[in-house]
Amino acid sequence: MAIVLKQSDSDFNESFSAFLSTKREVSEDVDRVVETIIKNVRTNGDAALIDYSKQFDRIDLAQHGIAISADEVNAAMESAPQATVEALKLARDRIHSHHARQMPKDDRYTDALGVELGSRWTAIDSVGLYVPGGTASYPSSVLMNAVPAQVAGVERIVMVVPSPDGKLNPLVLVAARLAGVSEIYRVGGAQAVAALAYGTETIAPVAKIVGPGNAYVAAAKRRVFGTVGIDMIAGPSEVLILADADNNPDWIAADLLAQAEHDSAAQSILITDDETFGEAVMAAVEHQLKTLPRGQTASESWRDYGAVILVNDLPSALPLVNRIAPEHLEIAAADTEELLAGVRNAGAIFLGRYTPEVIGDYVGGSNHVLPTARSARFSSGLSVLDYVKRTSILRLGVEQLRALGPAAIELARAEGLDAHGNSVAIRLNL
Amino acid sequence: MAIVLKQSDSDFNESFSAFLSTKREVSEDVDRVVETIIKNVRTNGDAALIDYSKQFDRIDLAQHGIAISADEVNAAMESAPQATVEALKLARDRIHSHHARQMPKDDRYTDALGVELGSRWTAIDSVGLYVPGGTASYPSSVLMNAVPAQVAGVERIVMVVPSPDGKLNPLVLVAARLAGVSEIYRVGGAQAVAALAYGTETIAPVAKIVGPGNAYVAAAKRRVFGTVGIDMIAGPSEVLILADADNNPDWIAADLLAQAEHDSAAQSILITDDETFGEAVMAAVEHQLKTLPRGQTASESWRDYGAVILVNDLPSALPLVNRIAPEHLEIAAADTEELLAGVRNAGAIFLGRYTPEVIGDYVGGSNHVLPTARSARFSSGLSVLDYVKRTSILRLGVEQLRALGPAAIELARAEGLDAHGNSVAIRLNL
Numbered sequence: 001m002a003i004v005l006k007q008s009d010s011d012f013n014e015s016f017s018a019f020l021s022t023k024r025e026v027s028e029d030v031d032r033v034v035e036t037i038i039k040n041v042r043t044n045g046d047a048a049l050i051d052y053s054k055q056f057d058r059i060d061l062a063q064h065g066i067a068i069s070a071d072e073v074n075a076a077m078e079s080a081p082q083a084t085v086e087a088l089k090l091a092r093d094r095i096h097s098h099h100a101r102q103m104p105k106d107d108r109y110t111d112a113l114g115v116e117l118g119s120r121w122t123a124i125d126s127v128g129l130y131v132p133g134g135t136a137s138y139p140s141s142v143l144m145n146a147v148p149a150q151v152a153g154v155e156r157i158v159m160v161v162p163s164p165d166g167k168l169n170p171l172v173l174v175a176a177r178l179a180g181v182s183e184i185y186r187v188g189g190a191q192a193v194a195a196l197a198y199g200t201e202t203i204a205p206v207a208k209i210v211g212p213g214n215a216y217v218a219a220a221k222r223r224v225f226g227t228v229g230i231d232m233i234a235g236p237s238e239v240l241i242l243a244d245a246d247n248n249p250d251w252i253a254a255d256l257l258a259q260a261e262h263d264s265a266a267q268s269i270l271i272t273d274d275e276t277f278g279e280a281v282m283a284a285v286e287h288q289l290k291t292l293p294r295g296q297t298a299s300e301s302w303r304d305y306g307a308v309i310l311v312n313d314l315p316s317a318l319p320l321v322n323r324i325a326p327e328h329l330e331i332a333a334a335d336t337e338e339l340l341a342g343v344r345n346a347g348a349i350f351l352g353r354y355t356p357e358v359i360g361d362y363v364g365g366s367n368h369v370l371p372t373a374r375s376a377r378f379s380s381g382l383s384v385l386d387y388v389k390r391t392s393i394l395r396l397g398v399e400q401l402r403a404l405g406p407a408a409i410e411l412a413r414a415e416g417l418d419a420h421g422n423s424v425a426i427r428l429n430l
Numbered sequence: 431m432a433i434v435l436k437q438s439d440s441d442f443n444e445s446f447s448a449f450l451s452t453k454r455e456v457s458e459d460v461d462r463v464v465e466t467i468i469k470n471v472r473t474n475g476d477a478a479l480i481d482y483s484k485q486f487d488r489i490d491l492a493q494h495g496i497a498i499s500a501d502e503v504n505a506a507m508e509s510a511p512q513a514t515v516e517a518l519k520l521a522r523d524r525i526h527s528h529h530a531r532q533m534p535k536d537d538r539y540t541d542a543l544g545v546e547l548g549s550r551w552t553a554i555d556s557v558g559l560y561v562p563g564g565t566a567s568y569p570s571s572v573l574m575n576a577v578p579a580q581v582a583g584v585e586r587i588v589m590v591v592p593s594p595d596g597k598l599n600p601l602v603l604v605a606a607r608l609a610g611v612s613e614i615y616r617v618g619g620a621q622a623v624a625a626l627a628y629g630t631e632t633i634a635p636v637a638k639i640v641g642p643g644n645a646y647v648a649a650a651k652r653r654v655f656g657t658v659g660i661d662m663i664a665g666p667s668e669v670l671i672l673a674d675a676d677n678n679p680d681w682i683a684a685d686l687l688a689q690a691e692h693d694s695a696a697q698s699i700l701i702t703d704d705e706t707f708g709e710a711v712m713a714a715v716e717h718q719l720k721t722l723p724r725g726q727t728a729s730e731s732w733r734d735y736g737a738v739i740l741v742n743d744l745p746s747a748l749p750l751v752n753r754i755a756p757e758h759l760e761i762a763a764a765d766t767e768e769l770l771a772g773v774r775n776a777g778a779i780f781l782g783r784y785t786p787e788v789i790g791d792y793v794g795g796s797n798h799v800l801p802t803a804r805s806a807r808f809s810s811g812l813s814v815l816d817y818v819k820r821t822s823i824l825r826l827g828v829e830q831l832r833a834l835g836p837a838a839i840e841l842a843r844a845e846g847l848d849a850h851g852n853s854v855a856i857r858l859n860l
Contacts, residue, residue, distance in 0.1 A: 084844045087837040098547055101537055109531075116781070117528055117795055122774050124808050138845050171844055208808040222652070226663060229808030233656060254853040261849040293848045336825075343821070344552050351546070351825035356853040359826060362838040365547055366822040378554050378638040378659030380820040390810040391773070392796040395766075395781035396789060407517040408792040414514045414601055415568050418723045419691040423684040423786040 002268075002282065002306030007316065016309075020323060024236055024265045024305055024373075028215040031223075034190040037216075038223060041194035046201045052191040057133070057164045061186060064166070066202045068184040073177050076170035085174060088139060091363045092178045095147040098365035102384040103151065108393065115400045118393035124229070126156035126204070127387060128196035129181065130211035130221075131172055133162035133188055139175035140361060144368050144382065145211050146179035152387035157181045158206055160196060162188020188213075193220035197228045210386065212369075231386060232379060235372040236265035239357055240326035240346075242317055243281075244333040245274035247353060253284030255330060255356050256306070257298050264300035269324070271309045271317045278308045318342035325376040328357045347376045401427060432698075432712065432736030437746065446739075450753060454666050454695045454735055454803075458645040461653075467646075468624040468653060475630035482621040487563070487594045491616060494596070496632045498614040503607050506600035515604060518569060521793045522608045525577040528795035532814040533581065538823065545830045548823035554659070556586035556634070557817060558626035559611070560641035560651075561602055563592035563618055569605035570791060574798050574812065575641050576609035582817035587611045588636055590626060592618020618643075623650035627658045640816065642799075661816060662809060665802040666695035669787055670756035670776075672747055673711075674763040675704035677783060683714035685760060685786050690731035691724040697735040699754070701747045708738045748772035755806040758787045777806045831857060 005015050040048040050061045077085070108118035129145045131137060142159070149157050159176050161168065163186045176184055185203055187195060193213075199205035208229035209221060221230045239259040243252050256268035272278045285302060289295050311317040314333055321329065325345035333339060336351045343349060347370030350357050361368045369382035396404065405424045412420035424430075435445050470478040480491045507515070538548035559575045561567060572589070579587050589606050591598065593616045606614055615633055617625060623643075629635035638659035639651060651660045669689040673682050686698035702708045715732060719725050741747045744763055751759065755775035763769060766781045773779060777800030780787050791798045799812035826834065835854045842850035854860075 081844075083840050087840040087844075090834075090837045091841065097541070101539075102549065104534075107531055111527070111795070115794070119532070119813075125774065135846065140841055140845065226803065226805065229805070248856075251853070251856055254849065254856045257849040258847070258853040261847060288849075288852070292852075293846075298849060340823070344555065345819075346821050348822040348824065351823065352827070354828050354831045354857060355824055355826045356857065358842065358850045358853045359831070359834060359838055360822075360824050361850065362841045363834045364545070364824045364826075365541070366824055370822075371819075373656065375656065375659070376819065376821070378819060381822055383549075383820065385815070389775075389801075389806065389808060390813065391776050391806070392778040392790075392800075392811055393770070393781065394778065394785055394790050394794045394796055396785045396794075397782070398784050401784045401786075401789070404520075404789060404793045407520045408789055410513050410517040411521065411570055411792045412788065414511075414517075415570065416565065416723075417688070417691060419684065419687040419718075419728060420788045420791065422718070422722075423681070423688040423788045426678075426681055426684045427784060427786065 002302055002308055004308045004310070006310045007312050016320065019307060022305065024267060030215050030219050034216055034219040034223060037190040038194040038220060041191050041200065042198045049187050049191055049195055049200060052189065053187060056189055057162050059163055059166050064186065066185050066187060068173065068186055073173045073184070076173035077177060079170055080174050084171060088143065088171070088175055088178055091140065092143050092147060094363055094365035095143055095367070096151060099148045099151045099367070099384050104385065104388065113400055113403050114397065115404070116393070116395040120391045120393060121388045122391065123153035123155070124207050124387050124389060125154070126158065126206040127154050128206040128209040129157060129159045130192065130209060130213050130217055131159055131161040132213055133164050137161065137169040137172050139169070139171040140368065141212065142172055142175035143179050146176065146181050148367065148382060148384045149387045150180040152384045154387050156183065156206065158196065158203070159184045160187050160192040162186070162192070190216045190220035193217055193224060197224035210382070231382065232371060232375065234369070236267065237262045238267040238326050238372060239328040239330065240269045240271065240321060240324055241330040241332060242271050242314060242321065242339065243277070243330070244272065244314060245277040246334065247277070247332050249277065249280035249284045251353070252281050252332065253288055256281070256285055256302070257288055257292060258356070258358050259328070260298035260301035260306065261292065261294040264297050264304065266301045267305040268302060269307045269309065269326070271311055271320065273311050273313050275310055278310055282308060314339060315342065321346070325374045327370045327372045327376065328360070330355070330357055345376045347371045347381050432732050432738055434738045434740070436740045437742050446750065449737060452735065454697060460645050460649050464620045464646055464649040464653060467620040468650060471621050471624035471630065472628045476632050479617050479621055479625055479630060482619065483617060486619055487592050489593055489596050489616070494616065496615050496617060498603065498616055503603045503614070506603035507607060509600055510604045514601060518573065518601070518605055518608055521570065522573050522577060524793055524795035525573055525797070526581060529578045529581045529797070529814050534815065534818065543830055543833050544827065545834070546823070546825035550821045550823060551818045552821065553583035553585070553818055554637050555584070556588065556636040557584050558636040558639040559587065559589045560622065560639060560643050560647055561589055561591040562643055563594050567591065567599040567602050569599070569601040570798065571642065572602055572605035573609050576606065576611050578797065578812060578814045579817045580610040582814045584817050586613065586636065588626065588633070589614045590617050590622040592616070592622070620646045620650035623647055623654060627654035640812070661812065662801060662805065664799070666697065667692045668697040668756050668802060669758040669760065670699045670701065670751060670754055671760040671762060672701045672744060672751065672769065673707070673760070674702065674744060675707040676764065677707070677762050679707065679710035679714045681783070682711050682762065683718055686711070686715055686732070686736070687718055687722060687728050688786070688788050689758070690728035690736065691722065694727050694730035694734070696731045698732060699737045699739065699756070701739045701741055701750065703741050703743050705740055708740055712738060744769060745772065751776070755804045757800045757802045757806065758790070760785070760787055775806045777801045777811050835860070
């Protein structure tokens with residue numbers, strides 16, 4: 001049973017702050033192990049990948065090959081249900097169209113002094129995409145990570161995915177093919193991250209690594225950061241639903257459970273201004289839990305981290321929403337635009353009664369890789385911007401240097417950097 | 431004396447790769463100390479800041495105050511040389527104008543199916559700016575970090591700067607005033623980073639921390655990442671100059687030394703297609719070193735990390751430039767635009783014979799916080815984008831849900847996420 005907080009209670013501020021600081025992740029201390037794995041891969045390359053895959057995934061890559069061949073991907077394409085392939089294509093096309101709008105534009109201009117300035121965007125040359133094995137091996141996540149890279153113009157999109165006991169989700173290979181992934185390797189864990197960062201005989205290194213993973217993968221990404229770029233470190237998923245009483249409680253309950261079924265550390269929060277409605281949603285959650293295949297997981301998530309927050313009116317929920325900074329925010333209310341205007345911190349917002357968050361997971365077109373654990377206060381969901389970088393461009397002629405040079409020399413002098421001053425002065429005979 | 435590499439030599443590829451992998455930074459293992467400092471600040475707040483400032487900065491903040499008052503800033507403004515204040519204002523205004531063009535635009539649109547999609551940008555609420563003490567306490571860096579935050583619309587711009595032995599560079603306070611910094615605190619080191627991330631009685635926490643610092647500051651930033659956002663971890667500065675023989679060797683030598691004087695771990699590289707010119711530049715470097723106040727530092731940098739690379743022709747330097755991915759690239763050649771087109775990886779590019787990199791350090795208008803240590807392969811210089819975040823927006827009506835729902839249900843089923851499927855199906859009576 002989820003916690004219930006009421007804004008009208010005198011201790012609400014304390015309760016809400018305590019709720020906000022609840023930790024949902026036990027940070028496993030795997031850093032020492034990961035350090036050893038990375039060193040081993042740097043030293044021994046493919047041999048280390050083969051050793052670790054035997055040890056952790058119970059598969060002999062010396063026999064099966066580190067690389068997944070085009071034939072294997074072809075076989076996956078042929079074996080996949082046609083309806084699923086079509087759904088993946090629809091998702092891919094919608095993600096592509098939406099992300100194409102995110103491509104930043106170059107900007108070169110000349111200012112009033114005649115100084116030429118500019119910003120030029122180029123794609124990152126090569127990117128590694130980590131895909132988890134087992135039950136969290138989601139083809140939709142392959143699309144969400146790879147399609148924006150393709151839109152950005154990344155030349156080498158390299159995927160790694162572990163194959164525990166030789167098993168691999170064929171739909172992950174299908175999604176990789178549909179999204180233009182150029183190379184796929186059958187490795188996972190910290191060893192896969194190390195291979196992507198430093199390279200082995202088989203895997204050429206990449207410039208940036210993205211994609212979700214377990215504690216070992218996350219620790220490895222933190223360690224190789226600097227040598228390569230990394231994306232955000234994703235935590236358990238969350239949804240916050242801001243709903244008035246004019247919603248079907250069953251629909252809202254279904255949305256809360258869609259989040260809760262991900263992980264027992266996932267979090268589903270309902271904020272409403274109607275106590276009776278809140279109670280009806282809670283009852284509907286209990287009812288739906290009974291028949292849910294992943295009911296155990298969803299039930300634990302709802303019991304440990306679920307919350308129903310009763311507010312005096314929906315606008316007064318906005319400061320709470322902004323403090324929570326949810327990964328997903330549904331606004332299922334009459335005046336969605338007015339409420340939307342008051343939201344500053346959220347990864348993605350789903351407006352109206354017919355936009356369940358799940359549409360954004362798959363076929364909305366927007367990205368489902370979003371900032372978790374309150375990080376929407378300072379970061380954004382995955383986009384084309386994560387696969388490009390900007391170079392600034394400056395050009396002065398002698399006149400412009402005459403105009404700006406003296407101020408540069410003055411500041412260099414003030415900072416005690418004489419050689420800085422010289423490099424301007426020498427051109428102006430100063 | 432810098433290393434000399436010649437593209438025509440048979441072992442050039444090996445030599446170049448070895449040169450590329452030279453480490454310029456000894457990674458100090460300060461992580462354990464930093465962990466303790468952060469814990470102490472989280473537990474004891476201001477008291478811990480006062481203790482550490484006594485210990486590390488030999489100043490009693492219980493007496494002097496943790497906060498720097500408006501009066502102190504006023505006094506700094508009055509004592510500063512007018513020419514320096516004017517130069518800072520010119521720099522501030524040029525940085526402001528250039529960065530205003532970087533503000534990303536919101537995008538809301540309806541696609542062919544009638545689905546409403548959007549991206550909305552909002553400023554981060556509060557940002558902490560770390561400013562080092564001592565000789566690296568640069569007013570220009572305060573402008574470069576704070577002005578883009580101001581352009582983005584960040585409400586609270588909080589600066590921390592240590593005051594070892596009670597000393598503080600008054601120009602840093604002047605720059606803070608000019609750039610719209612809203613609060614300043616007299617603390618530094620890992621303890622200042624901890625205070626910004628978790629807050630104390632005096633310092634309210636921020637959502638993101640930016641700015642350069644020593645090994646302790648860098649380790650603290652890595653540790654608090656996740657609780658708050660951080661910017662890149664900056665390494666020693668670098669310049670790569672691509673120059674033909676039609677340059678004045680003294681000018682190019684001055685530019686190499688402007689970089690070298692920063693730090694004995696800084697790196698200056700010349701790539702040229704003319705051996706005689708390369709020798710002339712090397713001679714000019716030695717000559718200029720003799721009279722340089724920071725000659726010791728510059729000399730160590732040039733001796734240990736400097737390089738002159740002789741290429742067959744300038745276009746054949748481009749693959750080398752892209753592998754080096756320099757923080758700063760000067761193209762001092764006849765056909766700058768043609769060479770520019772071939773550069774993929776560089777933080778900032780300075781074109782022509784009258785654009786010494788130093789102009790970009792101060793008054794060019796572009797940012798001088800740029801990716802170091804080859805990270806221009808995957809990251810960009812500081813910009814307005816570092817102070818905003820994007821929220822995606824999605825709205826479907828019942829017709830759009832009917833159109834897209836079945837594909838979402840199909841993918842949810844394929845991923846074994848039944849509650850996901852339910853949240854769509856329940857709205858469509860499926």
